[in-house]
Amino acid sequence: MFTLGSVQYEIETGHVLYEGLKDDQVEKMYKVLECPDVSRLCTGDIIRKCWNAEYENVGRGIERSSGSAPKGMWMRRAGMEGWTCK
Numbered sequence: 001m002f003t004l005g006s007v008q009y010e011i012e013t014g015h016v017l018y019e020g021l022k023d024d025q026v027e028k029m030y031k032v033l034e035c036p037d038v039s040r041l042c043t044g045d046i047i048r049k050c051w052n053a054e055y056e057n058v059g060r061g062i063e064r065s066s067g068s069a070p071k072g073m074w075m076r077r078a079g080m081e082g083w084t085c086k
Contacts, residue, residue, distance in 0.1 A: 002033075004058055005050025012041050 006017045017035070018026045029035075035051050038044035049055055 001050045001053045001055060001058060002030075005047045008043055008047050008050065009036075009038065009041075012043055012047075 009015075009017050018029055021029070033051065035048075038047045041047065
């Protein structure tokens with residue numbers, strides 16, 4: 001589940017989770033499940049639930065993720081990395 005949330009995070013932000021950290025720092029973050037605030041992301045609630053293993057299985061997380069924004073709502077902002085939902 002954690003990986004599904006991390007992939008969704010990368011898709012929406014354009015950044016890998018824990019990008020720029022050394023391996024030992026990443027291990028520490030995984031062990032304590034320290035994650036960035038995703039509350040302002042379009043799929044932030046889904047990402048957080050994946051990271052916290054709040055879905056009963058990966059299929060349920062994917063189901064929620066695929067229905068998170070109406071078709072055509074994802075747009076790339078000019079000059080900015082990542083995707084936004086309007």
